[in-house]
Amino acid sequence: MNDKGGARLSEHLTAIMAEHGEYCLRVAYLYVRDWSIAEEIVQDVFLAYYLQQDRFEQRASLKTYLVKITVHKSHDYLRSWKNKRHQLFGKLHFGASKRTPERDLIQAHERVTLQAALFELPISYREVLILYYYQELKVREIAEVLGSTDNTVKTRLRRARQLLQNKLEQSDWEVLGDDIF
Amino acid sequence: MTSFKNKLDKEIGEAPRFTKALQQRIVHSADQQQHKQSRNWQYPTMIVGAIVTLLFLFIVGPLQQTVYPQHASIIELAQSEEIQQLSIASNWNENSFKAGRTGWVIGQQQYGKGEETKLIENVLRHGVVAQKDDYFHVINNMWIKFDNGQVVKLKMYRKMEQIAFLDVKTNTFYKVNDEQAFTAFTDFNFKEVPFKFTAFLVWLGVMLLGGWVIERAVRWKFKIPKEPRFVNDKHQKTVIILKFFNCIVLVIFNIKTWIIFIVADFALFLVTMLPHLVTEYYFGRHEKRHYVAVINAVYLLIVFIAFVIWVQ
Secondary structure (H helix, E strand, C coil): HHHHHHHHHHHHHHHHHHHHHHHHHHHHHHCCCCHHHHHHHHHHHHHHHHHHHHHHCCCCCCCHHHHHHHHHHHHHHHHCCHHHHHHHHHHHHHCCCCCCHHHHHHHHHHHHHHHHHHCEEEEEEEEHHHHHHHCCCCCCHHHHHHCHHHHHHHHHHHHHHHHHHHHHHHHHHHHHHCCCC | CCCHHHHHHHCCCCCCCCCHHHHHHHHHHHHHHHHCCCCCCCCHHHHHHHHHHHHHHHHCCCCCCCCCCCCCCCCHHHCCCCCCEEEEEEECCCCCCCCCCCCEEECCCEEEHHHHHHHHHHHHCCCEEEECCCCEEEEEEEEEEEEEEEEEEEEEEEEECCEEEHHHHCCCEEEEECCHHHHHHHHHCCCCCCCCHHHHHHHHHHHHCCCHHHHHHHHHHCCCEEEEEEECCHHHHHHHHHHHHHHHHHHHHHHHHHHHHHHHHHHHHHHHHHHHHHHHHHHHHCCCCHHHHHHHHHHHHHHHHHHHHCCC
């Protein structure tokens, strides 16, 4: 009976992952900017969901629920000593490498991409952009995921758009459109 | 909105990243985890630690069993030994005894070797065994430890121009007929610190305000909702049953006058707080409600220790 139950749960988990795995992974990546760490986070997300399924009270959609866990796990990682160590070693490594004209050109190009501009934003602004424009969640859903109010989310979205506008060229900026939250 | 998503997807790569291998790894981990459910070791550790501490306090404290040479009477003891420690508690009730080992009882006066102990030694040395009459009324209780380690509990009585004492253990009554000893005892100022009700009220107010501020801060920091007060019906029933149980325990402690013993108060604190912590952890962990319970418990423990230091 237990084996049957376990197999059924595994099937259920596989189905959930097939449907929601990809976007959870991408959300995690947009938080931590490292695919291998994003994979670890997503693994933790689905394990947490699998082991504590009874906590999902179906008040929100499963997508929102999984995004919420992903966001929390990503925050946990960003706050962790592991991340701080990672960042420190990253800085030391780049500091040691030589500057060349080619590298400068590549870095200048990278600076104008949407991704690079996004990663330059503080996490509180970056995450609202990710959740609103990339995950296409509503303001109310974002507020629920982040545990804040609708107005806070709207304010952060407005400021995040302003910050991003300063970093992007006009053609790139148009991807955000003129949204009224 | 979609243009943002499309552009970002192009930049970070449109090919699926969530591979079959990753899926299988997660399923494998999930299967393994299911067989060894994670154990929440913090709370059992805390409870075991608290119980061990309590037992330790009992072992080293009030239940300490040491066999000391027993003297025939208090008078003989007072004549051969000096008083090492003395504690006095005002108590007009014949049926209770409120003094105890120094440092273990709230609201008693405590003295080391000095004028006070000399005075009591003098009173005890002049005692004679007598019949107790109804005109004597009890004025205070004394816990005395002599140099040889022997401990006696005495009830001090007074009648007009006479004092007397009762050895609680042997139920032997002694009168002090010496006038000089009586005068010296009644004239002596025992440096009793009067209970300052205003200071107590201020202390209580600061304590309550501190508790309120801390709870607000924890709720704000961790975004813990205040409403609804209970997670579900079971939570509500459990909390009500616990409160009822706590009230009964409190009444028993008062009736038995255990409330004056610091160890008993600590036990009361544990009996009240531990089930509360476990309940909040069990029902409110998902919403981090148990953080409020944990911080409250820590705060109350600090307040309890501060109170004990204050009344000593």
